[in-house]
Amino acid sequence: YAIDPHRLVLSGFSMGGYGVYRTFMEDPKRFRGLAIFSGLPRLPDTPNEAPDFLEKENLSRFRGIPMFIFHGGKDRNCPIEQTRALVSRLEQAGVQVDFHYEEDKGHETPGATTLKAFQEWIGKLVAR
Numbered sequence: 225y226a227i228d229p230h231r232l233v234l235s236g237f238s239m240g241g242y243g244v245y246r247t248f249m250e251d252p253k254r255f256r257g258l259a260i261f262s263g264l265p266r267l268p269d270t271p272n273e274a275p276d277f278l279e280k281e282n283l284s285r286f287r288g289i290p291m292f293i294f295h296g297g298k299d300r301n302c303p304i305e306q307t308r309a310l311v312s313r314l315e316q317a318g319v320q321v322d323f324h325y326e327e328d329k330g331h332e333t334p335g336a337t338t339l340k341a342f343q344e345w346i347g348k349l350v351a352r
Contacts, residue, residue: 231350235259238302238331242267245277249285257349259292259342262331264302265310278310283317292322292345294338296329 234255236244241263248258265277275282291314295307304325311323322345324338334342 229254231256233257233259233346233349235261236263237261238263241302242277246275248289249275249282252285252289255289256352257290257292257346258286259346261294261334262296262299262302264306266306278306278313280313280317283313283319286314286319287317290320290322290345290349292324292342294324294326294334294342296332296334297325297327298330301331 232255234244234247235258236242238261241260242265244258244260244263245265248255267274267276277283293307293311295302295304297304311321314321322341324334324341326335326338329335333339
C-alpha cells in the first residue's frame with residue numbers, strides 16, 4: 225500500500241485503546257497522532273508487566289504527540305473515571321489532548337458530533 229510513514233495515526237477501540245497506549249510506548253517516534261475510543265489506561269487484574277498509563281512516569285512519553293480521546297458516560301465495560309483521570313494527568317504533563325465525552329453513550333461508537341470532530345482532528349493532523 226502507498227502509505228506515507230510520516231503520517232501514521234494509531235487508533236483503537238476498547239482493549240485496542242489500551243493497545244494504542246502500549247504500542248506507542250514501544251515505538252513513540254513512529255506515529256504522528258493517537259486516537260483512543262472507549263479504552264482504559266490501566267488493565268484490571270493483570271501482571272506487573274502491563275504498564276499503567278495513569279502513572280506519572282508513563283505520561284511524559286506522550287508529550288508532543290496529539291491525542292484524540294473519546295469516552296461515553298454510560299460505558300459499563302470501561303469506566304469513564306479512569307479516562308477522566310488520564311486526560312487530566314496528560315494535560316498537566318503538557319500533552320495536547322482533544323477529549324470528547326458523550327453522557328448518553330455506552331461502550332459504543334461515538335455520535336455524529338464526535339465523529340465529525342475526529343475527522344477534522346485527523347484532517348488537520350495529517351495535513352501538517
